[in-house]
Amino acid sequence: MAMRSMRKACGCRSFIRALHKGPEAAQTPQKDAVKRVFSGIQPTGIPHLGNYLGAIEAWVRLQEEHGLVLYSIVDLHSITVAQDPALLQQSILDMTAVLLACGINPEKSILFQQSQVPEHTQLSWILTCMVRLPRLQHLHQWKAKIATQKHGGTVGLLTYPVLQAADILLYRSTHVPVGEDQVQHMELVQDLAREFNKKYGEFFPVPRSILTSMKKVKSLRDPSAKMSKSDPDKLATVRITDSPEEIVQKFRKAMTDFTSEVTYEPARRAGVSNLVAIHAAVAGLPVEEALRLGAGMDTARYKLLVADAVIQRFAPIKREIEKLKMDRSHLEKVLQVGSAKAKELAHPVCQEVKKLVGFL
Numbered sequence: 033m034a035m036r037s038m039r040k041a042c043g044c045r046s047f048i049r050a051l052h053k054g055p056e057a058a059q060t061p062q063k064d065a066v067k068r069v070f071s072g073i074q075p076t077g078i079p080h081l082g083n084y085l086g087a088i089e090a091w092v093r094l095q096e097e098h099g100l101v102l103y104s105i106v107d108l109h110s111i112t113v114a115q116d117p118a119l120l121q122q123s124i125l126d127m128t129a130v131l132l133a134c135g136i137n138p139e140k141s142i143l144f145q146q147s148q149v150p151e152h153t154q155l156s157w158i159l160t161c162m163v164r165l166p167r168l169q170h171l172h173q174w175k176a177k178i179a180t181q182k183h184g185g186t187v188g189l190l191t192y193p194v195l196q197a198a199d200i201l202l203y204r205s206t207h208v209p210v211g212e213d214q215v216q217h218m219e220l221v222q223d224l225a226r227e228f229n230k231k232y233g234e235f236f237p238v239p240r241s242i243l244t245s246m247k248k249v250k251s252l253r254d255p256s257a258k259m260s261k262s263d264p265d266k267l268a269t270v271r272i273t274d275s276p277e278e279i280v281q282k283f284r285k286a287m288t289d290f291t292s293e294v295t296y297e298p299a300r301r302a303g304v305s306n307l308v309a310i311h312a313a314v315a316g317l318p319v320e321e322a323l324r325l326g327a328g329m330d331t332a333r334y335k336l337l338v339a340d341a342v343i344q345r346f347a348p349i350k351r352e353i354e355k356l357k358m359d360r361s362h363l364e365k366v367l368q369v370g371s372a373k374a375k376e377l378a379h380p381v382c383q384e385v386k387k388l389v390g391f392l
């Protein structure tokens with residue numbers, strides 16, 4: 033059944049070609065002609081402009097182009113740092129509402145809850161036994177995250193990228209739309225796929241990252257850093273559900289420089305260039321057109337134009353989120369159905385892996 037569903041996944045490749053792929057992606061030979069797309073998002077916190085432009089927007093387009101597309105709400109990943117159980121339950125449903133409101137269509141892609149498919153943790157254990165400790169200790173995100181944790185962080189936080197590898201490989205995925213912050217994790221996934229194939233015979237395709245032109249949306253308060261859910265400065269991050277007033281305030285306070293003209297020079301003028309990139313992306317314009325609209329404005333006025341474009345873009349999504357959140361049983365049903373479909377795909381792959389590894 034799994035292989036039959038996977039074979040259906042072909043479709044046109046134009047969108048994938050149109051997206052910028054990272055260098056590691058371009059160099060990876062891809063023997064597998066069938067495209068299988070997988071990605072995930074942590075349920076904790078409301079998605080922000082970075083999640084939306086760097087990942088979710090691409091997810092929506094990819095489900096139009098490919099037969100087998102899976103998106104997972106990765107609740108197992110979220111407990112690598114402390115969570116309140118009641119809040120986590122609510123966050124999983126809220127994230128379901130957000131993804132549906134953004135355009136994820138459960139008829140076109142499989143939207144599911146990671147913990148409902150136990151094969152993720154089973155494959156994760158097998159892969160964990162193939163990774164050397166220093167490989168995980170050298171990853172940027174581990175180093176950044178332990179700096180914020182008491183007592184050095186949990187073992188789960190350390191092995192988090194191996195679970196991510198299991199998520200992807202479990203569906204023998206070929207393409208993974210992610211933001212730039214996940215590229216190092218993707219290199220680990222690619223290495224694990226190659227190593228597994230070398231040891232047990234050709235089994236996993238080596239998955240490629242798909243990066244959009246908005247692969248790193250910067251913090252509004254520090255354009256040298258990425259926009260992040262966990263930024264302690266509330267003005268740094270624009271969430272999908274922010275009110276128009278909050279959005280205006282955040283853009284007003286966005287860090288730029290002492291030049292008032294609006295230009296796009298990411299290396300020299302990171303702050304204003306981040307605004308131009310956001311403007312172009314949310315308004316669906318080329319950067320040149322966004323610059324033309326900002327011509328003659330000073331940065332203070334341009335910030336309001338960008339804020340307005342973001343407000344317009346998020347307004348219908350916000351309305352839809354509110355509507356969806358009123359029907360809890362619908363959200364639960366979507367996850368239930370999606371998780372059953374994912375399990376149907378995951379089970380035979382996991383069984384094959386177990387056999388290859390030598391389990392009876």
Ligand SMILES: Nc1ncnc2c1ncn2[C@@H]1O[C@H](COP(=O)(O)OC(=O)[C@@H](N)Cc2c[nH]c3ccccc23)[C@@H](O)[C@H]1O
Pocket residue numbers: 070071072073074075081082083084085086087088106109195196199200208209210211212213214246247248249250258259260
């Ligand atoms: N400032 C930003 N600019 C551009 N893109 C950004 C920005 N911030 C976040 N992203 C992207 O949003 C997606 C979800 O983020 P998460 O932190 O939940 O994403 C994470 O924590 C993953 N470990 C979840 C995961 C678990 N298993 C997977 C398997 C495949 C892909 C992803 C996963 C990601 O694509 C992330 O790159």
